[in-house]
Amino acid sequence: MTPDLIYGLTGIAVFAIGLVGALCAQDRLRRVLALKLCSVGAGFVLVVAAWRTPPADPDPVPHALVITGIVVMISATAVALALIRRLQTLEAEDDDG
Amino acid sequence: MTDAATLFDLLLAGSVIALAIASLTVRDMFAAIVLFVIFGLLSALAWVRLSAPDVALAEAAIGTGVTGALLLKTLHHLRYVTGKLGEGQARDLTPIATVPAGVIWANAAFCGMITLGLALAFLGAPQAGPGFDSLVAEAMPASGVDHPVTAVLLNFRAYDTLMEVVVLLAAVIAVWQIERGLSDAPAPALGEVWQGFARLTLPAIVVVGTYLLWKGSEAPGGAFQGGAVLAAVGLLLLLSRIYVPRPAHRGLARWAFVLGTGAFAGVALLVSGGGRVAFEYPAQHAYSLILLIEGLVTISIAVTLAALFHGREPVAAPAPEGRNDT
Numbered sequence: 001m002t003p004d005l006i007y008g009l010t011g012i013a014v015f016a017i018g019l020v021g022a023l024c025a026q027d028r029l030r031r032v033l034a035l036k037l038c039s040v041g042a043g044f045v046l047v048v049a050a051w052r053t054p055p056a057d058p059d060p061v062p063h064a065l066v067i068t069g070i071v072v073m074i075s076a077t078a079v080a081l082a083l084i085r086r087l088q089t090l091e092a093e094d095d096d097g
Numbered sequence: 098m099t100d101a102a103t104l105f106d107l108l109l110a111g112s113v114i115a116l117a118i119a120s121l122t123v124r125d126m127f128a129a130i131v132l133f134v135i136f137g138l139l140s141a142l143a144w145v146r147l148s149a150p151d152v153a154l155a156e157a158a159i160g161t162g163v164t165g166a167l168l169l170k171t172l173h174h175l176r177y178v179t180g181k182l183g184e185g186q187a188r189d190l191t192p193i194a195t196v197p198a199g200v201i202w203a204n205a206a207f208c209g210m211i212t213l214g215l216a217l218a219f220l221g222a223p224q225a226g227p228g229f230d231s232l233v234a235e236a237m238p239a240s241g242v243d244h245p246v247t248a249v250l251l252n253f254r255a256y257d258t259l260m261e262v263v264v265l266l267a268a269v270i271a272v273w274q275i276e277r278g279l280s281d282a283p284a285p286a287l288g289e290v291w292q293g294f295a296r297l298t299l300p301a302i303v304v305v306g307t308y309l310l311w312k313g314s315e316a317p318g319g320a321f322q323g324g325a326v327l328a329a330v331g332l333l334l335l336l337s338r339i340y341v342p343r344p345a346h347r348g349l350a351r352w353a354f355v356l357g358t359g360a361f362a363g364v365a366l367l368v369s370g371g372g373r374v375a376f377e378y379p380a381q382h383a384y385s386l387i388l389l390i391e392g393l394v395t396i397s398i399a400v401t402l403a404a405l406f407h408g409r410e411p412v413a414a415p416a417p418e419g420r421n422d423t
Binding site: 001003004006007008009010012013014015016017018019020021023024025026027029030032033034036037039040043044045047048049050051052053057058059060061062063064065066067068070071072073074075076077078079081082083084085086088089092 | 102103106107110113114117118120121126129130133136137140143144146147148149151152155156159160163164167168171172174175178179180195196201204205208209211212215216219224228229230233234245246248249250254257258261264265267268269271272275276278321398402405408
């Protein structure tokens with residue numbers, strides 16, 4: 001059991017949990033959370049791909065890709081959450097009026 | 098020693114998976130977000146174990162810290178507009194049409210098949226194949242910095258990073274546009290932070306953020322991690338009401354949003370010409386140029402992330418309760 005095997009399978013499991021959650025969750029906020037889990041799972045697999053068996057000098061290119069992915073994911077999350085806030089406010093106004 | 102390390106890895110992997118499941122199944126949405134934050138921090142710890150400290154820092158600061166703050170703010174907003182602010186447990190804040198059980202099971206079955214395929218592909222992939230590490234190591238002397246990840250981000254694959262900054266800029270524009278129609282609607286006041294706490298921690302956060310930025314050329318750290326830590330300064334200033342956004346600050350904020358993208362693209366264009374292509378920094382100035390880009394991008398990232406947290410653009414208050422922080 002080496003760390004790359006353990007964490008690689010962890011990443012795939014987290015991705016699967018996020019995928020099921022994004023498709024099946026009943027709450028909008030939870031769907032966003034599930035998508036974020038997917039991105040972390042994908043990050044795990046990429047970081048594992050960069051790992052080298054003597055734990056020194058991993059491949060920097062996948063690391064840079066994961067950092068880019070994290071920043072893109074927070075942009076997407078922020079827009080999704082703004083849409084949820086807007087939608088919920090409009091629905092609340094409809095219920096009142 | 099190896100056994101203890103393996104045991105630790107197994108425990109950590111188990112905790113990460115359990116927290117992922119728990120954050121999607123726990124009833125209370127607030128608890129779900131807190132579990133998600135713990136999940137993110139433990140993932141960052143796992144990435145430290147995989148000798149990826151840069152990624153771990155970015156995940157802890159941006160993927161967990163700022164994302165968690167955004168989620169909690171949105172949850173607060175949803176509870177406010179649905180009138181469930183006082184309730185401790187609010188499960189279906191944004192109920193969508195109920196999905197039939199058959200569809201859920203079909204989805205789960207397809208997800209299982211996808212997962213099985215991914216796992217088989219992962220286990221069957223060649224171990225320790227040649228990556229880009231030798232190419233990067235070969236080109237490091239020409240990069241101007243000593244840390245491989247920074248060299249990849251700001252020199253070898255600088256186009257990716259430029260586009261990443263553009264995505265962040267697009268996100269803040271989109272958020273301001275989405276919430277523009279809501280500018281007059283009342284927004285919930287966020288919980289107050291004790292100003293003494295802010296005064297104590299703000300200088301420390303500024304030092305940590307700047308250190309991360311400065312250190313990025315030779316050690317883990319860099320513009321994104323430093324920017325996210327500095328964004329925490331913005332969040333604290335907003336929460337403790339030391340800084341209250343005013344409509345007059347919109348112009349300044351817009352300049353700060355485009356500063357990173359503009360400087361990045363400007364340097365790329367200025368160094369091109371004379372036989373060089375964009376992002377081909379002259380060797381003797383590479384370090385200064387990278388540091389200049391990183392510094393300006395850091396400011397931009399910090400302001401953008403804080404603006405994403407704040408949400409709507411500051412507008413003139415029509416009535417005393419019209420603003421979110423009055």
